[in-house]
Amino acid sequence: MKFGGTSVGSAERMKEVARLIVDKERKIVVLSAMAGTTNSLVDIANYLYKKNHDGANEVISRLERLYNNEVEALFSTAEYKEKGHALVLSHFDYIKSFTKDVFTVFEEKSILAQGELLSTALMNFYLNEQGYNSMLLPALDFMRTNKNGEPDSPFIKENLNTFLDENKGYDLFITQGYICRNAFGEIDNLQRGGSDYSASLIGAAISASEIQIWTDIDGMHNNDPRYVENTRSISHLSFDEAAELAYFGAKILHPTSVLPAKLGNIPVRLLNTLDPKAKGTLISAEESHAGIAAVAAKDGITAIRIKSGRMLLAYGFLRQIFEIFESYKTPIDMITTSEVGVSVTIDSDKHLEDIVDSIRKFGTVEVDRDQVIVCVVGHLVRDNKGYANKIFEALKEIPVRMISYGGSDHNISLLVASDHKKDALRALSAKLF
Ligand code: ASP
Numbered sequence: 001m002k003f004g005g006t007s008v009g010s011a012e013r014m015k016e017v018a019r020l021i022v023d024k025e026r027k028i029v030v031l032s033a034m035a036g037t038t039n040s041l042v043d044i045a046n047y048l049y050k051k052n053h054d055g056a057n058e059v060i061s062r063l064e065r066l067y068n069n070e071v072e073a074l075f076s077t078a079e080y081k082e083k084g085h086a087l088v089l090s091h092f093d094y095i096k097s098f099t100k101d102v103f104t105v106f107e108e109k110s111i112l113a114q115g116e117l118l119s120t121a122l123m124n125f126y127l128n129e130q131g132y133n134s135m136l137l138p139a140l141d142f143m144r145t146n147k148n149g150e151p152d153s154p155f156i157k158e159n160l161n162t163f164l165d166e167n168k169g170y171d172l173f174i175t176q177g178y179i180c181r182n183a184f185g186e187i188d189n190l191q192r193g194g195s196d197y198s199a200s201l202i203g204a205a206i207s208a209s210e211i212q213i214w215t216d217i218d219g220m221h222n223n224d225p226r227y228v229e230n231t232r233s234i235s236h237l238s239f240d241e242a243a244e245l246a247y248f249g250a251k252i253l254h255p256t257s258v259l260p261a262k263l264g265n266i267p268v269r270l271l272n273t274l275d276p277k278a279k280g281t282l283i284s285a286e287e288s289h290a291g292i293a294a295v296a297a298k299d300g301i302t303a304i305r306i307k308s309g310r311m312l313l314a315y316g317f318l319r320q321i322f323e324i325f326e327s328y329k330t331p332i333d334m335i336t337t338s339e340v341g342v343s344v345t346i347d348s349d350k351h352l353e354d355i356v357d358s359i360r361k362f363g364t365v366e367v368d369r370d371q372v373i374v375c376v377v378g379h380l381v382r383d384n385k386g387y388a389n390k391i392f393e394a395l396k397e398i399p400v401r402m403i404s405y406g407g408s409d410h411n412i413s414l415l416v417a418s419d420h421k422k423d424a425l426r427a428l429s430a431k432l433f
Pocket residue numbers: 004005032033038039115177178191192193194195196
């Protein structure tokens with residue numbers, strides 16, 4: 001069971017999480033940092049990089065006060081209030097120790113780890129105060145990445161299962177999402193939002209019966225509730241559909257977290273801490289429905305079009321283009337081709353200028369920024385008719401820059417300018433659902 005930052009965002013919310021996890025079933029609970037904490041830790045690190053110690057100290061003091069207030073609100077006995085304050089003090093003393101010396105990525109990552117270490121230790125104290133026999137499971141002892149920065153699954157599996165075997169007397173384990181050690185044994189993390197990934201890796205490592213991701217919405221919706229009214233929660237998605245939706249904008253689930261569950265064939269359930277009885281979304285291997293399930297949008301996309309006479313009847317052209325993106329470690333999301341040109345999209349502008357410079361030798365290059373990928377996801381089996389027609393009909397008033405269909409049975413992607421995003425999402429909802 002994984003609970004995100006808002007689910008553990010205050011003492012009250014932590015108490016609700018505690019109520020949800022204390023049944024008899026043996027389980028591992030993965031927690032994020034309390035909402036806002038990781039952002040504050042990033043701010044502290046940024047101040048320290050710039051040697052702005054006053055700036056850092058101000059954020060540190062504010063955060064420390066907030067945690068001490070949470071301790072007062074969370075615990076009811078003097079004994080645990082004292083334990084809680086001592087815990088907060090030790091973590092903040094540690095953070096403050098970095099304001100004195102050199103500051104590198106190594107120190108930064110140690111600071112970023114404090115949020116999850118705090119939320120889990122506080123939760124474990126609270127459970128103990130309430131009389132539950134829970135145990136902290138230190139993620140830094142088993143969660144590990146390899147030389148390529150990818151999770152080291154055999155290491156995780158072996159060390160986690162050994163720990164569980166050595167602690168047969170416990171049924172309730174509390175562990176940190178997001179944090180890990182790298183191949184050198186240094187403190188590291190699985191990138192922002194990585195707690196979902198932790199949960200999925202852990203679920204796969206122990207062959208869990210189910211992985212539950214608890215947030216504050218009742219599962220994945222069939223469109224973005226921030227822009228479209230009357231969206232509905234989707235009761236079931238296949239792993240592939242969920243992966244497309246998570247990647248193309250459904251914020252509720254981190255995109256990396258689908259793969260470990262899919263490989264281990266472990267169902268993932270998305271549930272709502274504010275409405276624990278709601279069915280939420282079940283993600284599994286089963287392809288239970290045909291047709292369009294949901295629409296999502298991914299912002300911040302740049303489209304690059306290369307037009308070249310040299311592409312005509314030539315082979316190897318695309319390889320040369322793709323190699324340029326590869327050399328700048330920039331992934332391509334969407335591709336469309338004609339006989340004399342190709343358009344691709346990227347979601348990172350970091351190396352845009354260099355990429356464009358390198359591509360220019362192949363032909364004319366046009367760049368469009370501020371684009372959005374609108375992604376229609378479902379079980380779009382090949383011999384079914386009419387999906388494309390419905391989508392085009394819905395978008396007849398909206399200028400479409402690129403269309404991609406047929407890359408998988410699960411996705412039709414369209415590129416539109418970000419000004420048209422809301423209209424496109426609403427028009428698709430009106431037509432499709
Ligand atoms: N606390 C981390 C973050 O805010 C990890 C997570 O919440 O998933 O990115």
